[in-house]
Amino acid sequence: MSSHRSEMRRTAGAPTLPARAGLGLKPAHFEAVLSTCPDIGFFEVHAENYMVPGGSLPHFLERIREQYALSVHGVGMSIGAEAALDRTHLDALAALVARYEPQSFSEHLAWSTHGDVFLNDLLPVPYTAATLARVCAHVDQVQSHLGRSMLLENPATYLEFEASTMSEPEFISEVVRRTGCGLLLDVNNIHVSCVNHGRDPHAYVRALPLDQVGEIHLAGFATQTDAAGDPLLIDSHGAPVAEVVWALYAEVITLTGAVATLIERDNDVPAFDVLLAEAHRADRTLCGQAGQNMADSVRVRRVVQVPA
Amino acid sequence: MNGAMHVGQGDFAAALLDAGRECPRGLRTWNGSDPNARFAVYRNNVLVSLVDALADTFPVCCELVGETFFRAMARVFVTDHPPRARVLAFYGREFPAFVSTFAPAASVPYLADVARLEMTRLEACHAADALPLPLSEIAAVLATPAQLPGLRVRLHPSVAVLRSKYAVHSLWAAHQGEGDLSAVDPMLAEAVLVLRAGFDVRCVLLDPASAVFIDDLVHGAELGAAHHAASLLDPAFDLAAALGLVLQHEIITARLTGDHDHEHTC
Incomplete structure (x- = not known):
């Protein structure tokens, strides 16, 4: 449909997040970050939280941006909406990106608006040809407006649509292929959605274009049950990362290599040190993979004696 | 098309904001369980996140009438006045006027003006x-x-x-x-x-x-x-x-x- 898509493919010269652990930036932690300068790969903020005229939020984000790499993560673009994207919101986002020059911009495969109502949740879309065309057009529009490629995040969902004609990984792969956007792989969302829909997370991961992963999200979930008594996991962002998600993350990293990894925590936010400890755990996984890659390259030049 | 029921986002959104409605037809669950129980997760996310936003903006109002009363009142407001902007920082500008006409709060006549003060403080916080x-x-x-x-x-x-x-x-x-x-x-x-x-x-x-x-x-x-x-x-x-x-x-x-x-x- 357009020639700019191939240009949008992330290139060596494009800004990227460092392949390290990062944390969501919370106003309660501004002072601690600036006074202690923690060893952290990057910070991430929700774009809409900083779309305010002035005051402490823009001030502290600017100061922290001077010292750290930044990921801007949108929650209000409503890329999956049936309606056209909001031009005013696109302009506000472009201004934000121009001001803070983040290494990454990401948004969700979801919708959150209907008419002029903003529903403040990430709502699911059916995986159909019509949705695919619409989502691709919207991703194209965002990328054109920003003049850079974006990352698209796989959703946590609680319901599926009878109308869907393709799997979620198939759908996402096709969006990535057609638009040249990258993938924000939310490993917690994979676990949550696979439990919620009786899928195999290992197969799900391998069905995605893992070479296009630009960032990983890790978060905590809450456990409920559905009407049949089966577990229903809620993407709460209100708990530490679960062990099962850490395990899936380690598996993902062996497939993707080291990738910038965010510890997401938006509810019941603990002390900064607690989050930092989770980030350091992710860093150890990333370092382990980097070490493994080096070890692998050494091992192939060796003859390994296997005991009989 | 596979002939399945198409779920319009209008129907989905309307059911989100009306707890009395069934979830739209055309949704499915892997285990055949009632989709309404799962749809309730989305409904709850919308309501609770917006009620939380109001509780953050109006903490003194919340203390004046107690959290239970405040959250019940805020749920009515959220349903009647869902956000019209994607930036939630200023959500609740209509809340003081709503409170002034909310009959169950009539015994606390000063509540709406305390809400006005808290909203004014929020505007000041983010002003240019x-x-x-x-x-x-x-x-x-x-x-x-x-x-x-x-x-x-x-x-x-x-x-x-x-x-x-x-x-x-x-x-x-x-x-x-x-x-x-x-x-x-x-x-x-x-x-x-x-x-x-x-x-x-x-x-x-x-x-x-x-x-x-x-x-x-x-x-x-x-x-x-x-x-x-x-x-x-x-x-x-x-x-x-x-x-x-x-x-x-x-x-x-x-x-x-x-x-x-x-x-x-x-």
Whole structure:
């Protein structure tokens, strides 16, 4: 449909997040970050939280941006909406990106608006040809407006649509292929959605274009049950990362290599040190993979004696 | 097309905001369980996140009526007035007016004005930045008293004056640990100057005439006209004291001259 898509493919010269652990930036932690300068790969903020005229939020984000790499993560673009994207919101986002020059911009495969109502949740879309065309057009529009490629995040969902004609990984792969956007792989969302829909997370991961992963999200979930008594996991962002998600993350990293990894925590936010400890755990996984890659390259030049 | 029921986002959105509705047809679950139980997760996410946002913005209101009452009231507001903007920072601008007409809250007549004060504080928190007019400029203005009646100033974007029939400042302050709530007579009229100093949002209690004076300045009145209006309300209005308050809080950011708001700024 357009020639700019191939240009949008992330290139060596494009800004990227460092392949390290990062944390969501919370106003309660501004002072601690600036006074202690923690060893952290990057910070991430929700774009809409900083779309305010002035005051402490823009001030502290600017100061922290001077010292750290930044990921801007949108929650209000409503890329999956049936309606056209909001031009005013696109302009506000472009201004934000121009001001803070983040290494990454990401948004969700979801919708959150209907008419002029903003529903403040990430709502699911059916995986159909019509949705695919619409989502691709919207991703194209965002990328054109920003003049850079974006990352698209796989959703946590609680319901599926009878109308869907393709799997979620198939759908996402096709969006990535057609638009040249990258993938924000939310490993917690994979676990949550696979439990919620009786899928195999290992197969799900391998069905995605893992070479296009630009960032990983890790978060905590809450456990409920559905009407049949089966577990229903809620993407709460209100708990530490679960062990099962850490395990899936380690598996993902062996497939993707080291990738910038965010510890997401938006509810019941603990002390900064607690989050930092989770980030350091992710860093150890990333370092382990980097070490493994080096070890692998050494091992192939060796003859390994296997005991009989 | 596979012939399956298409779920429009309009139906989905309408069911989200109406707990009495069934979830749309065309949704499925892997284990054949009732999709309504799962749809409730989305409905809950929407309601709870927006009620939480209101609880964050109106903490004193929440304390005044108790969390249970506040959250029940906020749920009604969210359903009737869902956000119309993707930036949630200012969600709740219609909440004070809603509270003033919310019958179950009628026994707390001052609640709506406390909500107005909390919303005004939030607006001040995120208002645009502006530097105060330098002291040298202020001194130059004060050195030519003959020009003062015709002087117009621009006040900091965070500045607002709230005038209430109720003791909104005392009620708010008591919930910040300043003063004794039981000693507050909520039925006494109070006026408050809201401003941001640095990143600190402040509430300053004003006498009624000073409130008229500063509010008129906020709205671009000439100093002489604002003085006149304040004196009409209270013949003992102390212009020097009111100007002193304005200067003390450094809320003048520009001097406006002529008819076209030509600005002298730092």
